Amino acid sequence: MNSPFNAPFTTDGLQAKPPVVSIPDQVAKMKAALLKDIQRSAYVYRVDCGGCNGCEIEIFGTITPVFDAERFGIKVVPSPRHADILLYTGAVTRSMRMPALRSWEAAPDPKIVISYGACGCTGGIFHDMYCVWGGTDKIVPVDVFIPGCPPTPAATIYGFAVALGLLGQKLKTHTHIEQEGESVPVSHPDIPYKLRVALEREARRMAGYRQGRDLVEEFLDQLDAKAAAPLPERMKRFVANQEDPRRAEIFGCLEGIVTQAIGG
Amino acid sequence: MDMFVQDRVGGEYLTALRTVLPNAIVNEEWQTPRQVTITVTADALADVMKTLYYEHYGWVSVVVGNDERPLNGHFAVYYVLSMEGPQKCHIVVRVEVSAITQEWPSVTPVVPACVWGEREVRDMFGLTPVGLPDARRLVLPDDWPDDLHPLRKDAMDYRTRPAPTQDDETYEFINDAKQETTIVPIGPLHITSDEPGHFRLFVDGEDIIDADYRMFYVHRGMEKAAEARMGYNEVTFLADRVCGICGYAHSVAYTTSVENALGVVVPERGQAIRAILLETERLHSHLLNLGLVCHYTGFDSGFQQFFRVREKAMVLAEVLTGSRKTYGMNLIGGVRRDILGDQAIETRRVVAELREDVNRLVDILLETANITGRVVGVGKLDKQVARDFSPVGPMVRGSGFARDTRSDHTFAGYASVPFTPRSHDGCDVLSRTLVRIEEVHDSLNLIEALLDVAPGGRILTEDFEYKPHKFALGFTEAPRGEDIHWSMTGDNQKLYRWRCRASTYNNWPVLRYMLRGNTVSDAAVIVGSLDPCYSCTDRVTVVDVRKHSAQTVPYKEMERYGRERKDSPLK
Numbered sequence: 010m011n012s013p014f015n016a017p018f019t020t021d022g023l024q025a026k027p028p029v030v031s032i033p034d035q036v037a038k039m040k041a042a043l044l045k046d047i048q049r050s051a052y053v054y055r056v057d058c059g060g061c062n063g064c065e066i067e068i069f070g071t072i073t074p075v076f077d078a079e080r081f082g083i084k085v086v087p088s089p090r091h092a093d094i095l096l097y098t099g100a101v102t103r104s105m106r107m108p109a110l111r112s113w114e115a116a117p118d119p120k121i122v123i124s125y126g127a128c129g130c131t132g133g134i135f136h137d138m139y140c141v142w143g144g145t146d147k148i149v150p151v152d153v154f155i156p157g158c159p160p161t162p163a164a165t166i167y168g169f170a171v172a173l174g175l176l177g178q179k180l181k182t183h184t185h186i187e188q189e190g191e192s193v194p195v196s197h198p199d200i201p202y203k204l205r206v207a208l209e210r211e212a213r214r215m216a217g218y219r220q221g222r223d224l225v226e227e228f229l230d231q232l233d234a235k236a237a238a239p240l241p242e243r244m245k246r247f248v249a250n251q252e253d254p255r256r257a258e259i260f261g262c263l264e265g266i267v268t269q270a271i272g273g
Numbered sequence: 274m275d276m277f278v279q280d281r282v283g284g285e286y287l288t289a290l291r292t293v294l295p296n297a298i299v300n301e302e303w304q305t306p307r308q309v310t311i312t313v314t315a316d317a318l319a320d321v322m323k324t325l326y327y328e329h330y331g332w333v334s335v336v337v338g339n340d341e342r343p344l345n346g347h348f349a350v351y352y353v354l355s356m357e358g359p360q361k362c363h364i365v366v367r368v369e370v371s372a373i374t375q376e377w378p379s380v381t382p383v384v385p386a387c388v389w390g391e392r393e394v395r396d397m398f399g400l401t402p403v404g405l406p407d408a409r410r411l412v413l414p415d416d417w418p419d420d421l422h423p424l425r426k427d428a429m430d431y432r433t434r435p436a437p438t439q440d441d442e443t444y445e446f447i448n449d450a451k452q453e454t455t456i457v458p459i460g461p462l463h464i465t466s467d468e469p470g471h472f473r474l475f476v477d478g479e480d481i482i483d484a485d486y487r488m489f490y491v492h493r494g495m496e497k498a499a500e501a502r503m504g505y506n507e508v509t510f511l512a513d514r515v516c517g518i519c520g521y522a523h524s525v526a527y528t529t530s531v532e533n534a535l536g537v538v539v540p541e542r543g544q545a546i547r548a549i550l551l552e553t554e555r556l557h558s559h560l561l562n563l564g565l566v567c568h569y570t571g572f573d574s575g576f577q578q579f580f581r582v583r584e585k586a587m588v589l590a591e592v593l594t595g596s597r598k599t600y601g602m603n604l605i606g607g608v609r610r611d612i613l614g615d616q617a618i619e620t621r622r623v624v625a626e627l628r629e630d631v632n633r634l635v636d637i638l639l640e641t642a643n644i645t646g647r648v649v650g651v652g653k654l655d656k657q658v659a660r661d662f663s664p665v666g667p668m669v670r671g672s673g674f675a676r677d678t679r680s681d682h683t684f685a686g687y688a689s690v691p692f693t694p695r696s697h698d699g700c701d702v703l704s705r706t707l708v709r710i711e712e713v714h715d716s717l718n719l720i721e722a723l724l725d726v727a728p729g730g731r732i733l734t735e736d737f738e739y740k741p742h743k744f745a746l747g748f749t750e751a752p753r754g755e756d757i758h759w760s761m762t763g764d765n766q767k768l769y770r771w772r773c774r775a776s777t778y779n780n781w782p783v784l785r786y787m788l789r790g791n792t793v794s795d796a797a798v799i800v801g802s803l804d805p806c807y808s809c810t811d812r813v814t815v816v817d818v819r820k821h822s823a824q825t826v827p828y829k830e831m832e833r834y835g836r837e838r839k840d841s842p843l844k
Binding site: 213 | 429581731734
């Protein structure tokens with residue numbers, strides 16, 4: 010058998026690269042046969058190669074009562090020797106490469122390898138660092154990637170189902186080709202650009218990126234609305250009609266900016 | 274930096290120090306009214322540290338190394354002391370290390386709490402602490418080249434990865450036992466939770482005589498990553514990834530450190546939101562630990578129940594931040610998401626629900642007879658050991674010291690709400706668990722109180738400029754204790770140096786003393802009571818020194834024995 014313990018490292022510029030363990034054809038065939046007709050529960054062994062804990066805790070969340078992966082027959086086991094699925098989390102660090110390989114070797118064939126979380130999939134935010142070899146696929150062949158930082162319990166269960174061949178991978182591609190004369194419309198073209206930027210910035214400082222965006226859109230729609238009443242009166246009514254005092258405060262601020270712009 | 278001379282706190286310590294050691298202090302520089310950095314002569318370093326630590330009630334927070342050769346021709350080592358006597362402040366003792374000799378006198382022989390910090394400076398900068406009793410590596414892997422020190426400015430590209438020279442670990446474990454002992458290695462991979470680490474228990478029969486451990490299996494080089502390829506705001510998101518449970522605390526500590534260095538004043542509403550999110554994090558972290566205590570003592574239905582209830586804390590996080598982890602919420606100058614009316618109402622509803630659920634579960638937990646049987650008097654953290662090694666969080670609070678950054682060095686929104694730190698005197702697993710239980714209730718109360726007092730206004734200020742080579746500390750009370758960050762801004766829109774110290778870093782060194790004198794079956798519950806970002810065992814190999822035989826005990830068996838405490842697998 011191709012032992013991961015003896016294969017040589019290759020060097021690419023500054024970086025040594027570990028060899029990826031290869032799977033004999035026979036084992037690949039066994040795996041295909043297993044996945045085609047898997048009529049039993051699957052045991053999972055968790056290998057932390059250098060995760061921050063976020064992934065580990067979400068896996069915990071997945072196997073405890075609220076999400077309860079065990080109802081699908083998915084059970085976390087304490088030894089790789091019992092495992093059908095190896096679940097690798099975290100970027101592979103220098104110190105954890107050998108323990109990770111040893112657990113891979115300990116699991117009986119045919120085994121399924123899942124790479125879990127952003128760091129497991131690619132090395133994540135730690136890519137290329139001096140003490141990190143990269144994602145799980147840099148040392149062992151990976152069957153399924155579950156991305157996320159960290160993946161939610163729902164995503165985890167979905168990933169298990171994909172790994173076991175119960176569900177197909179959802180792949181959707183959409184290619185958009187620009188037509189002649191097609192252009193992205195400018196939002197709120199009737200509102201002066203400088204005023205709009207001032208409003209958006211203030212909304213961000215008051216309510217943050219996501220909610221600030223939502224609130225300022227709501228406010229700009231009010232400004233744009235074609236109505237009989239004059240603008241200052243409309244704005245006043247809009248602010249006064251807010252039930253939530255915090256929203257009223259934020260819209261009040263935006264109103265102040267508009268009033269100043271009109272007055273000055 | 275004369276603007277706040279009037280408000281300065283901690284000047285008395287320096288006056289006292291000048292009386293005892295007249296020529297020790299070379300320079301004094303105030304970063305904030307409660308933060309001062311003093312440069313001392315190398316000869317006087319140990320005396321200064323000893324005086325501040327033992328005579329003025331200081332605690333070592335972190336030791337920071339810095340390669341300042343491009344700035345002033347020297348290396349520097351900063352010892353951060355949290356002064357918790359009558360005047361609460363931080364004193365940073367800085368000593369310059371010659372670029373030629375690359376040596377400085379170790380403080381560890383007089384203040385044991387510096388041991389890990391000095392070992393780390395030796396690994397990362399190649400400086401020699403003369404007189405440091407422990408000559409082993411701490412952070413870097415065993416096969417890392419001896420002459421390559423990642424954090425030296427001229428050492429290497431951050432991408433450098435030498436090929437491994439060997440696959441075996443060569444770390445030497447220390448055993449202080451007088452009699453013959455059996456070795457029980459635990460880890461580095463394990464089932465129950467979290468990060469890898471390797472333990473060696475030295476046992477005689479069932480009794481643990483001594484213990485040692487090798488951590489840092491997951492050293493990924495974050496500090497280098499921050500200095501080499503990230504801007505100031507990106508590092509807040511990197512700091513989130515220091516820890517998957519208390520990441521937000523790190524993020525707040527980092528942003529606070531940069532804000533302190535630059536004198537940025539974060540809007541009060543932003544501060545209150547930070548505190549609310551920190552308490553949310555404490556909720557799910559403490560509930561996790563309470564669940565694990567149940568698990569280790571064989572009360573598995575309690576474990577499942579605590580995890581069921583913990584999911585409500587995750588719902589709370591989702592309401593407040595949009596995701597189950599409180600990640601990506603900070604920027605330097607404030608936060609990225611407001612709490613609107615609907616969210617505040619939902620938060621109060623979930624908090625009320627949680628309070629009721631936790632009350633019921635805690636009643637059940639404390640009335641279960643075999644829980645008390647397993648946690649009373651187990652894993653004693655002696656008060657003197659605690660004083661010597663500066664542990665933090667529920668660990669030290671379970672040994673009678675009411676150290677809590679939230680009250681000692683108020684930060685974020687905590688100044689605006691009433692808060693008293695918790696402590697228990699038992700020094701055992703029970704005390705630490707009780708502290709956590711009380712803190713869950715405190716967190717629930719704090720969230721409500723903070724929602725009540727949070728003022729209006731902005732959540733983010735963008736009205737500041739980055740200035741080069743300014744440095745300061747930032748700190749938070751994470752669920753596991755004080756997190757402390759030291760940042761120095763650079764001249765290229767990147768940090769010159771970032772030192773991030775997680776709370777568990779200060780707690781590991783005392784574990785050895787807590788394990789001594791207990792039985793093997795208590796090891797899991799003791800390690801669990803540390804609430805490390807890591808717990809327990811996946812497989813245990815028992816090597817009997819006397820019989821020269823090795824026997825592998827599967828994790829299940831070890832765990833079963835931990836719960837039932839009969840039919841020892843070691844016999």
